[in-house]
Amino acid sequence: MTRSPRSTRTEARLGSIIRPAAGRLLLPALVLGLIVTIWEVWTRLADVPVYIVPAPSAVGSRLLGEPAFFAGHAASTLSVAIGGWALGSAVAILYAAIMSQSQLLERALYPLALLVKVVPVLVWAVLFVVWFGFGPTPKVLIAALITFFPVLVNTLAGLRAANAEYLDLFRSLNASRAQVFWKLRAPGSLPYLFAAFRIAIPLAVIGAFVAEYFTGDRGIGSIISVAHSNLDMPTVFSAVLVLAIMGIALTALTSYLERRILFWHDSFR
Amino acid sequence: MDKTPHVVVRELTHVYDVSGVSLIALDKVDLEVARGSFLSVIGPSGAGKTTLLKVLGGLIDHTSGTVEIDGTAPEGARRRNRIGFVFQDPALLPWRTVTDNVALPLEIANGQGHGPDTVEGHLRAVGLAAFGSYYPHQLSGGMKQRAAFARALASAPALLLLDEPLGSLDEITRTHMRFELLRLWEGTGRTVVLVTHSVPEAVMMSDEVAVMSSGPGRILRNIPIEMPRPRDDAMEGSSIFAEHVLKVRESLALEGHRGPTATGAGSPA
Numbered sequence: 164m165t166r167s168p169r170s171t172r173t174e175a176r177l178g179s180i181i182r183p184a185a186g187r188l189l190l191p192a193l194v195l196g197l198i199v200t201i202w203e204v205w206t207r208l209a210d211v212p213v214y215i216v217p218a219p220s221a222v223g224s225r226l227l228g229e230p231a232f233f234a235g236h237a238a239s240t241l242s243v244a245i246g247g248w249a250l251g252s253a254v255a256i257l258y259a260a261i262m263s264q265s266q267l268l269e270r271a272l273y274p275l276a277l278l279v280k281v282v283p284v285l286v287w288a289v290l291f292v293v294w295f296g297f298g299p300t301p302k303v304l305i306a307a308l309i310t311f312f313p314v315l316v317n318t319l320a321g322l323r324a325a326n327a328e329y330l331d332l333f334r335s336l337n338a339s340r341a342q343v344f345w346k347l348r349a350p351g352s353l354p355y356l357f358a359a360f361r362i363a364i365p366l367a368v369i370g371a372f373v374a375e376y377f378t379g380d381r382g383i384g385s386i387i388s389v390a391h392s393n394l395d396m397p398t399v400f401s402a403v404l405v406l407a408i409m410g411i412a413l414t415a416l417t418s419y420l421e422r423r424i425l426f427w428h429d430s431f432r
Numbered sequence: 433m434d435k436t437p438h439v440v441v442r443e444l445t446h447v448y449d450v451s452g453v454s455l456i457a458l459d460k461v462d463l464e465v466a467r468g469s470f471l472s473v474i475g476p477s478g479a480g481k482t483t484l485l486k487v488l489g490g491l492i493d494h495t496s497g498t499v500e501i502d503g504t505a506p507e508g509a510r511r512r513n514r515i516g517f518v519f520q521d522p523a524l525l526p527w528r529t530v531t532d533n534v535a536l537p538l539e540i541a542n543g544q545g546h547g548p549d550t551v552e553g554h555l556r557a558v559g560l561a562a563f564g565s566y567y568p569h570q571l572s573g574g575m576k577q578r579a580a581f582a583r584a585l586a587s588a589p590a591l592l593l594l595d596e597p598l599g600s601l602d603e604i605t606r607t608h609m610r611f612e613l614l615r616l617w618e619g620t621g622r623t624v625v626l627v628t629h630s631v632p633e634a635v636m637m638s639d640e641v642a643v644m645s646s647g648p649g650r651i652l653r654n655i656p657i658e659m660p661r662p663r664d665d666a667m668e669g670s671s672i673f674a675e676h677v678l679k680v681r682e683s684l685a686l687e688g689h690r691g692p693t694a695t696g697a698g699s700p701a
Contacts, residue, residue, distance in 0.1 A: 204614070221449075257488075283589045328519050328523040329523055329525070331491055331517070331519065331523075332517065332519070333521045333540075334491055334517075335489055335490075335510065335515065335517040336490060336536065336537050336540045337510060337511055337513065337540065337541070338540045338542070342540055346525075346536070346539075346540070350525070350527045353527075378620070426567075427527045427567050427568070427569055428526065429525040
């Protein structure tokens with residue numbers, strides 16, 4: 164009965180470092196390398212014009228030829244995406260916390276959230292530009308808007324998810340409503356919140372991109388908008404590559420934080 | 433010590449309303465539990481044992497009859513932190529260490545602060561002194577349940593309500609923990625009401641066994657267990673133990689032969 168969890172844990176941790184390094188990174192890298200090679204050979208053999216599909220080497224030299232240009236705009240997109248995600252999540256969590264207090268509040272407030280959700284993002288984009296001009300504000304708001312709904316729905320589900328045994332326990336200990344919320348419901352909703360983040364963070368990047376594409380003079384979206392109208396495909400592809408790397412990096416960061424914070428959850432044992 | 437019974441139940445009836453149909457869970461149950469004694473409630477599934485325990489603990493309001501704990505309603509006794517619960521599921525909060533889980537009742541009762549010394553004492557009592565910084569997922573089933581006992585003892589309740597606390601453990605651990613539990617309880621002067629499905633467990637641990645029938649839940653017989661204390665595993669082979677087990681089994685068999693009777697439900701579905 165007194166097995167030692169510490170040693171089994173160390174073994175598991177070693178395994179989880181070595182195996183994924185080989186399996187998770189090597190295999191996708193090989194697949195990607197193969198695709199890039201075929202692409203390069205194809206554009207050269209078929210003599211595909213650079214304004215239709217640029218060769219990977221052309222994209223690479225464009226990207227590495229002016230790294231500061233891409234990095235600067237990427238930073239702009241990233242700050243809009245993260246700002247929007249933070250704002251959208253904060254409002255969504257607060258809104259869900261209020262709704263979780265009673266059925267009446269949920270009935271009163273949910274339709275409003277749904278209204279925000281069903282109005283197309285482009286309509287909001289137009290309105291935000293009218294109201295707030297072309298600065299960073301409307302872009303952050305669009306990213307926030309896209310983040311809002313998935314975070315709201317999941318947080319609400321998480322706050323409601325406390326099982327009967329825990330509720331009986333807290334009741335038997337005479338816990339107040341506030342104590343049940345802060346000591347049981349709030350920490351219990353974290354796995355749901357992270358599930359929402361996994362959806363919402365890539366969405367925030369897309370939101371930032373779309374906002375920049377239509378309204379921006381800065382950011383990856385604006386680069387693509389300008390390069391596209393100039394038929395400058397190496398720049399378009401470079402910008403897309405930067406966007407993809409950004410999305411993957413943010414997703415990896417979320418997973419990492421999730422593992423660190425939710426080490427106690429079933430899905431990480 | 434006070435001669436008045438710790439728990440007095442008179443004509444307790446509890447009716448559940450299951451989507452319009454009344455289900456009588458408890459029908460005119462009478463029960464007395466002497467102060468400082470150990471009483472087990474045994475009976476088939478659906479006999480209302482858990483309902484009885486939840487009424488005693490003030491977790492649910494009963495339909496009619498009187499229930500007094502120390503001369504007051506269960507709700508009041510619960511509010512004065514006079515009642516400790518242990519459920520079949522250990523219900524440890526997965527994001528808290530063992531120490532913080534055991535400290536939960538103190539934290540809820542006095543706001544934030546809790547004496548680490550008290551918690552450590554309870555951990556030592558259940559043999560988990562070395563595991564205070566572990567998380568529940570790092571413990572075996574038996575260790576988790578011991579932590580749940582330490583938590584129940586942390587608020588120093590006068591009445592302990594145990595709802596099949598050993599039910600989810602394997603047979604070997606379970607038999608062993610019976611005696612561990614008895615060691616924890618002996619000399620504390622606490623009153624214990626244990627709900628169980630196991631006849632040997634009820635006999636080995638109790639001063640008295642209340643045998644319940646199902647549909648509707650009634651107490652058929654109260655069987656005093658006239659075995660000396662402290663009890664130990666050597667008694668498992670004794671004839672006096674075997675006699676008591678037989679007595680309880682006969683009462684349960686009686687219930688079995690009666691067969692399922694009309695539940696007294698409002699209308700047949």
